[in-house]
Structures are given as structure tokens and as C-alpha cells.
Amino acid sequence: MTLRLDRYLQEEFNKLSARSDRSRNELMCMALQFALEHLEFIPENNEKSEK
Numbered sequence: 001m002t003l004r005l006d007r008y009l010q011e012e013f014n015k016l017s018a019r020s021d022r023s024r025n026e027l028m029c030m031a032l033q034f035a036l037e038h039l040e041f042i043p044e045n046n047e048k049s050e051k
Contacts, residue, residue, distance in 0.1 A: 003028070
């Protein structure tokens with residue numbers, strides 16, 4: 001899998017990697033896992049909510 005990031009995000013992950021002694025890959029995987037666990041889709045007004 002390939003992921004393209006803005007230069008800003010690349011630099012931020014580089015800084016986090018240096019500070020945490022974790023690889024950029026590990027940090028990105030952690031961030032993606034967190035996003036999946038906390039992601040919530042809010043339907044627009046014209047969409048029916050699934051319950």
C-alpha cells in the first residue's frame with residue numbers, strides 16, 4: 001500500500017518518530033487505527049440515518 005502525505009504531515013511524523021523512538025510506519029498505523037475506532041459519519045440532511 002502506498003500513502004501520499006502532505007509535506008507538513010511528513011515532517012510532523014518525522015518529529016514524532018524522533019521524539020518517541022518509534023518508526024514513522026508504526027506511528028501512522030497507530031494514527032489510522034485510532035481514526036478507525038473514533039470515526040463517525042454524520043448523515044447529511046437529505047440522507048436517511050441507518051439504525
